[in-house]
Amino acid sequence: MVIVKHVTEFFEQSFGRWRSQRSGHHLAFSHFEEVRSTIDIEPLTAADPAVAELCHRYGVSAEAITHPFRMRWQGESDWEENATFEGSTVLVPVPDPGDATRGKLLRDQGYAETVAAVGEYAFGPDGTFVLFTDYERASAEERIWFATPNVRFRVSLIRTRDGAGVTTASFSSEIRALAK
């Protein structure tokens, strides 16, 4: 069942507040981590200072981008007693000029390391948004898809830098919390 057929729809359908359940699997140790969080994804304009600054840093013109957004999260993990966390990041999709289903994703803070990062995305005919990001010592691979208009799933893998091994995998179920 393909809920979202175009990458534009994928971005727009993602806006809103989500209640997330995330399970982390640390493969070498067979360890589980459980995280509950609230995720807010809000659209920004190309004129937003954080968007303009990212575009400037990567030498991308405001006309070349689509659907910039801010993602904020707040939650708690069972990894440490009473550990809560929160954060936010700005993301800017830059579609390939010849193929809107692929592009680069600029962000001011990465998933696996807390530095700016550029990922490569591709939106497949099965409705899955796949994102690859290389970091200094690892690479991240995320697959995100809608199961219904209000339920989104996300699988994130952290690979060793050479891609040969997977160190951790996580699975998130995200349920829309507020009407758009």
Place this chain on the structure above:
Amino acid sequence: MVIVKHVTEFFEQSFGRWRSQRSGHHLAFSHFEEVRSTIDIEPLTAADPAVAELCHRYGVSAEAITHPFRMRWQGESDWEENATFEGSTVLVPVPDPGDATRGKLLRDQGYAETVAAVGEYAFGPDGTFVLFTDYERASAEERIWFATPNVRFRVSLIRTRDGAGVTTASFSSEIRALAK
């Protein structure tokens, strides 16, 4: 990174013993379940009595099937204190005559209900094996893919019968335990 490019390879690469970590998400209650198990997937022949019986039940000839196998699992869940479980099922892929990447999957015990079931599978160009199975009161949707030759992931959704809602989702990380 597409590890397994053909459905035949997908079946063959799946044979062996796997250590599985599974996280279940019960979406309505934000409940987590953690399961550790050992899964054995062993090839069978078309002449195996359990395979012959399934073929007979569904009126399928032995020539029409490919890679029949038995899957056995044994594990423990945190759902109940000290709850252990085990089970086994025989599965028989029946490729579509005109398109080997699609077919039916016969099994003598289903995933969501303990009755015989027939699923529909499709193997995509991104290396994901997708399986849909309708049951009386629910339907199951599974996606299985290899991240390395020895690491397999599986996402299973249980949908309401009409497909509009998702009641539970689970994510399994499966690591090969023994050389093939």
